[in-house]
Amino acid sequence: MASMISWQMTELGKPLAKVEAPMPQPGPGEVLVKVAGCGVCHTDLGFYYDGVRTKSPLPLTLGHEISGIVTAAAPDAGGWEGKAVIIPAVMPCGDCDVCNRDLGNICTTQKMPGNDIQGGFASHIVVPAKQLCQVPVDDQYRPVGLADVSLAQLSVVADALTTPYQAIVDAGLSADDTAIFIGVGGVGGFGAQIAKAFGALVVAIDVDPVKLETLAPYVDKTFNVTEMPFKDLRKAVSAFVKEQGKRRTEWKIFETSGTAAGQKTAFGLMTFGANLSVVGFTMDTVDIRLSNLMAFNATARGNWGSLPQYYAPVRDLVLSGKVKMAPFTKTFPLSEINAVFDMVHHKKIVERAIMVP
Structure with a gap:
């Protein structure tokens, strides 16, 4: 048998x-x-x-x-x-x-x-x-x-590919947009490539230099969050987006690290009209100020599969x-x-x- x-x-x-x-x-x-x-x-x-x-x-x-x-x-x-x-x-x-x-x-x-x-x-x-x-x-x-x-x-x-694809579709990503991925191993790395296929300007953020180096040829810019304070990271991302002639509003932010630190970074990058997609999962809790969603007229949503x-x-x-x-x-x-x-x-x-x- x-x-x-x-x-x-x-x-x-x-x-x-x-x-x-x-x-x-x-x-x-x-x-x-x-x-x-x-x-x-x-x-x-x-x-x-x-x-x-x-x-x-x-x-x-x-x-x-x-x-x-x-x-x-x-x-x-x-x-x-x-x-x-x-x-x-x-x-x-x-x-x-x-x-x-x-x-x-x-x-x-x-x-x-x-x-x-x-x-x-x-x-x-x-x-x-x-x-x-x-x-x-x-x-x-x-x-x-x-x-x-x-x-x-x-x-x-x-x-690893369809989950970020769903998040990208739900966010309404277009070629006019900037897509920011926090955590680019696995889901985040594939999501960044998909966003690039949609024609968006794509920024990848991680703590691992090897992951960033591997993904660099497939995105527009990478940042290692360990190399600068968060305020400097936010300024650097904004400056890059401006240099590329893209809007500094309505960013599509994808939290794909599944870590508390990554979630705080993603929420901190919120800008006017932004869309935050929580794709990664962690059992940890995060201390954030939800009023930022109101102040920025922004949207945050989860993504299950x-x-x-x-x-x-x-x-x-x-x-x-x-x-x-x-x-x-x-x-x-x-x-x-x-x-x-x-x-x-x-x-x-x-x-x-x-x-x-």
């Missing part, structure tokens, strides 16, 4: 356990996907190290940035077998009141792998078929497009070469997941780690 391998979280901070089990079978409306790759996200580390509660009880297979090949499908999910796919990190039901009003991000019955259901740090996963994003591939299951990118690498489209409808345009940005993945991703055998978690947690790698079964 065929079996599957998964690496499960059994206790907070304890090594993920390798588990062999019978191959699961898809139920109504579901498919079985052979995993090609699964990205390691800050959210996974939050569950594993920080005690952020998962919707499903432990033991649980983490991982929500998943790509793979459909190997079996329920009778009512026909047509998917043999297709290469990206599995959305957040899969709304598609039928409830909020879904019918294009607000699937807040669907109360949404499914998130590695949280609501078993995740992608495994050889296989069963997921609903309704929200899958197909990837065009050749007969060797290599993605078809201008970019040299593997199906495993495309796993991080789920979350991405609607599945945005996956295809993001996929196309990658396959067309407009958003680069190779310099920002690194693959590892799934068997090394405990070492990779430790490496990512202690910031010993700047690329997005992808586990390959």
Whole structure:
């Protein structure tokens, strides 16, 4: 009998356990996907190290940035077998009141792998078929497009690229705007590239010189926040925007670091008519003066995942070469997941780690 391998979280901070089990079978409306790759996200580390509660009880297979090949499908999910796919990190039901009003991000019955259901740090996963994003591939299951990118690498489209894309769309970003990203590892770095593809002036801010150096060719300006007091940083950003002939109002600010310090920096950069998108997550609290929103006639909003409808345009940005993945991703055998978690947690790698079964 065929079996599957998964690496499960059994206790907070304890090594993920390798588990062999019978191959699961898809139920109504579901498919079985052979995993090609699964990205390691800050959210996974939050569950594993920080005690952020998962919707499903432990033991649980983490991982929500998943790509793979459909190997079996329920009778009512026909047509998917043999297709290469990206599995959305957040899969709304598609039928409830909020879904019918294009607000699937807040669907109360949404499914998130590695949280609501078993995740992608495994050889296989069963997921609903309704929200899958197909990837065009050749007969060797290599993605078809201008970019040299593997199906495993495309796993991080789920979350690391689509989440900032949703935030960018919600912010109404255009070529007339300035986009400022605070924290440019993973989500922030990909978001900065997407904003550049939208034609915006893009500023990247971080504390890591290596991340900034890697991203520099793909944005207009980088700033290391550790090299100057915050007031000087704000003046420097404003001066650069003015030099480029862009407005010093209505900045689109994206907090993608998932740190308290990054959130304070993002809020401090508020200007008249600004839009602040909180994309990163931290358990820490931040002391800010909310009245600044009133004084600047500004907007702040959170961003939970991405609607599945945005996956295809993001996929196309990658396959067309407009958003680069190779310099920002690194693959590892799934068997090394405990070492990779430790490496990512202690910031010993700047690329997005992808586990390959």
